[in-house]
Amino acid sequence: MELKFRVFAHISKPVHEVFEAVADPAQLSCYFTTGGAQGRLEEGATVSWDFHDFPRAFPVHVVEVVPDRRIVLEWRANEPENAGPDYNTTVTMEFKSTDDDRTLVEIAEEGWHETPGGLKASYGNCMGWSQMVAALKLWLEHGINLREGMYK
Template sequence: MELKFKVAGRIARPVAEVFEAVVNPDHLSRYFTTGGAKGRLETGVTVYWDFADFPGAFPVEVVAVEENRRIVLRWEANDGAPSDGEAAVTASAGYSTTVTMEFEALEDGRTLVTIAEEGWRETPTGLSASYGNCQGWSQMLCAMKAWLEHGINLRDGMYI
């Protein structure tokens, strides 16, 4: 079974504003990367995201950015060491998952944001990590909606 997921939500703001809220580190730091984001999301760069509840900035490779349409990222899977019995080729090195964010302008002026992530090892730790990230991306969508529509930071004090 391939470990992957997709979450989506509608934000009552124009696509350009919603897209900018993700690619701009100053905006992203206001509602999601509570420890700060460093670097604008642009194709081919590596940026750093930090979360107050998961301290320590970590690299995020920006694979592709299509303005107001799509962002593709790669980052460390963070699912722990491979379990005994897995192929030796995966035993010593970490690996990355791929995150794809899509932005669709809706006829009523809202934006549909879809976030998909894939690429975990098919292990108990990979499954657990995928569930954790699914939760995290769902929370990101909720936090972005609250921030952009109402100026409320849902993550402030939620985890620590």
């Protein structure tokens, strides 16, 4: 069984504004990366994300960026029980303008090893990305930081 998932949300803002809220580290740090983000999501860059519920900041490799449409990232699979070499998973974010001037944000992640540890790690990341799209919606539409104090 291939370990992968997809989450999505409709955000009542124009696609450019939603894309920038993800690509810009200052904005991302306001609602998602509870410990902060360093570096803009630009193709070929390696940025740093930090979360209060994770032991340390970690690198995020930006594979592809199509402004206002797509961001593809790679990062180390968080599979603590993995006895083999480290490996990466791939995160694909799609931003689509809808007919009613909203933005559909879809986030998919894939590439875990088909092991009990890979399954557990994929579930954890699915929870995180689900929270991210919910937090993005609340931040952009209402100025509320859903994750504030959640893990600290």
